[in-house]
Amino acid sequence: xxxxxxxxxxxxxxxxxxxVQLLLSVVALVGMLIPLYFVANALQPxxxxxxxxxxxxxxxxxxxxxxxxxxxxxxxxxxxxxxSGALGTGVLEALMATRARMSxxxxxxxxxxxxxxxxxxxxLVAAGVVLGAQLEWSRVLPALLIVVLVVAAHVPxxxxxxxxxxxxxxxxxxxxxxxxxxxxxxxxxxxxSVIPGWMGHVSQLIPLSxxxxxxxxVWLDGASLGSVAxxxxxxxxxxxxxxxxGVALTSLALRHVRRVGGLTHL
Amino acid sequence: xxxxxxxxxxxxxxxxxxxxxxxxxxxxxxxVRGVVKRFPMRRGWREIxxxxxxxxxxxxxxxxxxDVAPGELLGILGPNGAGxxxxxxxxxxxxxxxxxxxxxxGIDAIADPVAVRRRLVPASIEDRSLFWRxxxxxxxxxxxxLHDIPRAEARRRSDELLELVQLADAGTxxxxxxxxxxxxxxxxARALLARPQVLLLDEPTRSLDPISARTFRRFLRDVxxxxxxxxxxxxxxxxxxxxxxxxxxxxxxRGRLVATGRSEELVREIGDERYLVATRAPxxxxxxxxxxxxxxxxxxxxxxAADGWTMLELEIAGGADRAAAVLDALGGAGVPIxxxxxxxxxxxxxxxxxxxxxxxxxxxx
Numbered sequence: 251x252x253x254x255x256x257x258x259x260x261x262x263x264x265x266x267x268x269x270v271q272l273l274l275s276v277v278a279l280v281g282m283l284i285p286l287y288f289v290a291n292a293l294q295p296x297x298x299x300x301x302x303x304x305x306x307x308x309x310x311x312x313x314x315x316x317x318x319x320x321x322x323x324x325x326x327x328x329x330x331x332x333x334s335g336a337l338g339t340g341v342l343e344a345l346m347a348t349r350a351r352m353s354x355x356x357x358x359x360x361x362x363x364x365x366x367x368x369x370x371x372x373x374l375v376a377a378g379v380v381l382g383a384q385l386e387w388s389r390v391l392p393a394l395l396i397v398v399l400v401v402a403a404h405v406p407x408x409x410x411x412x413x414x415x416x417x418x419x420x421x422x423x424x425x426x427x428x429x430x431x432x433x434x435x436x437x438x439x440x441x442x443s444v445i446p447g448w449m450g451h452v453s454q455l456i457p458l459s460x461x462x463x464x465x466x467x468v469w470l471d472g473a474s475l476g477s478v479a480x481x482x483x484x485x486x487x488x489x490x491x492x493x494x495x496g497v498a499l500t501s502l503a504l505r506h507v508r509r510v511g512g513l514t515h516l
Numbered sequence: 517x518x519x520x521x522x523x524x525x526x527x528x529x530x531x532x533x534x535x536x537x538x539x540x541x542x543x544x545x546x547x548v549r550g551v552v553k554r555f556p557m558r559r560g561w562r563e564i565x566x567x568x569x570x571x572x573x574x575x576x577x578x579x580x581x582x583d584v585a586p587g588e589l590l591g592i593l594g595p596n597g598a599g600x601x602x603x604x605x606x607x608x609x610x611x612x613x614x615x616x617x618x619x620x621x622g623i624d625a626i627a628d629p630v631a632v633r634r635r636l637v638p639a640s641i642e643d644r645s646l647f648w649r650x651x652x653x654x655x656x657x658x659x660x661x662l663h664d665i666p667r668a669e670a671r672r673r674s675d676e677l678l679e680l681v682q683l684a685d686a687g688t689x690x691x692x693x694x695x696x697x698x699x700x701x702x703x704x705a706r707a708l709l710a711r712p713q714v715l716l717l718d719e720p721t722r723s724l725d726p727i728s729a730r731t732f733r734r735f736l737r738d739v740x741x742x743x744x745x746x747x748x749x750x751x752x753x754x755x756x757x758x759x760x761x762x763x764x765x766x767x768x769x770r771g772r773l774v775a776t777g778r779s780e781e782l783v784r785e786i787g788d789e790r791y792l793v794a795t796r797a798p799x800x801x802x803x804x805x806x807x808x809x810x811x812x813x814x815x816x817x818x819x820x821a822a823d824g825w826t827m828l829e830l831e832i833a834g835g836a837d838r839a840a841a842v843l844d845a846l847g848g849a850g851v852p853i854x855x856x857x858x859x860x861x862x863x864x865x866x867x868x869x870x871x872x873x874x875x876x877x878x879x880x881x
Contacts, residue, residue: 256661260647260654267649267690340642346610347638347707348662349630508612510556511605 253350257358258365265362279370280377286312287381301441304463305470310383314469315438317371318400318462321364322432325404326425328363329356330411334421342513352504356412364401386472393469399482400461402489404428409496416503419512432458460484544583545747546607546636546714551616553577553602553771576602578771579616584749586713589741591762591779592751595867598768600751604716607749608638621713638716639707643699648692652683652702655691656709663710670709677705680739697728704740714747715740721757733761755866759783767870775870786869791830791839792818793846794855798826802849806830811842825854 265272290309297308305311336342336359345355379385407425414422432438435449436458445453453459464478464485475482507513554573563570577599584590592600605611606618609629618625625632647655653674660670678687681701691699700720707715717736721729740746752758758765759779767775767782775782793815803815813831832839843856 252664253662256658260650260658263654264647264649340640340645341647343610343638343642344640344645344659344703344706345662347608347633347640348659349633349664349710350662351630508610509614511602511611513610 253348253354254358254361257345257355258361261359261362265366276370276373279374283313283374283377283381286316297440300444301466303471304441304466305384307384307470309381310378310385310470311441311466312439313375313378313383314465315462317374318397318458318465319429319433319436319438320367320371320374321397321401322404322458322461323425323429324364324367325401326407326411326428328360328367329405329408330415330421330425332356332359332363333412333415337415337419337513346513356500360408385469389468389472392475393465395475396461396465396468396478396482396485399485399489400458400465403457403461403485403492406489406492406496409493409500413496413499413503416500416507416512428456432456435459437462457485457488460488541583541585543586545586545621546582546584546749547617547619548580548582548603548607549617549619551577551580551603551606551613551618553599553606553611553613576771577606577613580768580771580773582766582773582776584714584747586747587741587745588764589737589748589750589762591758591765592749592768593753593755593758593765593866594751594768595753595864597770598753599771600753600768601718602771603768604638604718604749604751607636608716609633634710635712636714636716637707637710637712638718639704639720643696643703646691646699646702646706649690651688651690652678652694652705653687655702656706659706660709665709673709674705677708680708681705681735697724697732700724700728700732701735704735708740708744708746711744712746714749716749716751718751719753720750721752721754729757733757737761755862756860767867769867769871774867786866786873789831789833790859791832791842792855792857792859793828793830793853794825795828795846796824796826796852796854798828800846800849800851802846802851803828803830805849806842806845811838811845829859 287309290312294308297311298306301308301311305314333342333356336345336355342355345359346352350358375383375385407428411422411425414420414424431452435442435445435453436456437453438458442450442453442459442463460481464481467473467478468475504513552575554575557572557574559572580599580603592603594600602611606613607620607625609625609632612626620632620636623631623635647658650658656674656677657670660674661667665673675684675687678684681704683698683701683705686694686698691702694702704720720736721732724732736748736750741748750758750762759782762779764777765775765779765782766773775786777785798815798817803812806812807814811832816829818827818829830842832842839856839858843853846853
């Protein structure tokens with residue numbers, strides 16, 4: 251744990267040294283929310299009936315969709331991106347000379363991106379509340395549990411991307427495709443119930459569909475965790491099954507590159 | 517994997533060499549036995565289409581056997597592509613060998629890499645491997661945590677090491693403001709954090725200017741080996757560096773260990789016996805007389821300088837005593853001499869001699 255925390259701290263110190271960039275990344279995110287607020291208010295009369303059961307305010311609906319997508323994206327891309335950077339600079343080779351295990355290195359290298367995304371999401375929620383987003387504050391803790399499950403269900407895709415990066419030294423297309431599909435069919439901008447035909451079936455394969463449905467029901471509508479148990483079970487199942495697959499493939503890829511020599515800076 | 521880029525023409529046509537000598541070390545801290553490493557070769561699309569199931573490989577290490585004694589500074593000398601870095605990567609557990617065993621302090625590096633990393637640390641020479649936006653001290657503290665060094669001890673040790681590598685004044689400065697030499701020293705400090713028993717240095721002076729390189733070599737010998745009692749494996753393609761620094765030298769050529777021995781013995785046995793003589797009388801009969809007496813080979817004219825001094829190359833077998841006798845004889849005969857120096861042995865020349873000598877030994881055997 252201390253080893254991963256040390257790498258998280260190093261990443262934070264590095265990011266902190268680029269002060270303007272750090273500040274802009276928060277300001278830009280919050281700034282993005284303002285046009286969204288006006289668009290959401292304009293569409294409110296039309297969307298109100300469509301989003302029943304997931305809160306009735308379209309702006310809050312969009313806000314949770316956006317933070318969930320941000321978190322899912324970070325969970326999928328943090329590890330392969332960090333690994334790619336560490337491989338390219340030779341940092342990974344230097345880190346591998348320490349007593350840290352590969353799993354600790356991967357967690358430590360990618361933790362900053364996830365933590366920073368979380369911080370930005372908190373800023374986004376705070377800005378949303380200032381603009382009038384109505385959230386059920388009594389349901390914050392169950393909502394956080396759902397957010398954790400959403401991240402856990404997407405981390406395995408990050409592991410698959412890591413395995414791909416190790417084996418082929420290239421960014422996996424998995425996370426990009428899933429981000430794209432999630433943003434259109436995962437219920438980020440509109441409820442999955444309005445997606446027609448076969449595309450509706452595709453949306454049921456996407457972890458974000460379940461996560462967003464549960465998160466909105468709990469945090470916007472004040473529903474209990476029991477009422478979204480089916481969605482939570484699905485998320486947990488995806489996290490477990492895909493997680494096991496991701497760990498297995500990453501281990502295989504790691505063993506492969508230790509044989510062919512792809513772990514070192516080239 | 518790729519062919520030699522240096523000395524290739526010299527050795528390409530000669531028979532496959534065998535190690536000259538492999539002295540027994542009773543309790544080696546590093547023991548390499550029969551290590552073989554092959555890498556899959558990259559193929560073009562046309563080749564893949566022609567033979568999709570072929571798996572061509574390039575053998576980079578051919579059954580390396582090597583022992584290193586505790587506290588020893590072993591120079592691993594070889595041209596680019598000889599397999600030095602591959603051997604280091606196997607020792608540092610980043611790469612798995614295809615066959616053979618590697619033991620560090622008796623621990624199997626393949627079965628227990630984490631335990632090996634407690635004893636053996638490669639000092640990376642890739643300065644981008646440092647955290648450039650962190651200070652030198654912060655870099656060391658991060659790595660101390662990765663080595664499980666308790667916080668208080670880590671702070672004390674970081675300060676000690678910054679002092680040791682003469683970076684105490686620059687400890688709070690960001691690494692991106694450091695010179696190459698300073699970054700090199702910081703990487704050595706980083707490698708020494710965990711008090712390793714064995715330190716691997718892969719061409720540590722490659723990016724240093726001559727003065728920094730000389731300072732670094734002195735630091736390596738005096739501080740790392742003599743003071744810190746660290747066993748050092750130093751990979752280099754500079755024969756001068758290996759022979760000046762190392763207690764023992766192992767010569768690698770195209771993945772084969774072609775010679776190991778104490779530096780002074782190797783220098784004596786395969787070292788250069790050519791001397792450069794600057795004289796105003798290149799035709800003096802004393803040169804022919806020395807050749808007739810068997811004290812030197814024939815004098816070969818190298819170049820005539822504009823100021824009247826001519827450079828001659830003399831082969832003088834028998835070490836420094838014989839060279840002194842030749843110089844004495846030339847002086848006694850009134851030959852004006854402005855310069856008399858032993859020519860440095862180049863790596864290409866040395867490999868040529870080792871390979872030729874191995875071939876001779878094979879024929880005798």
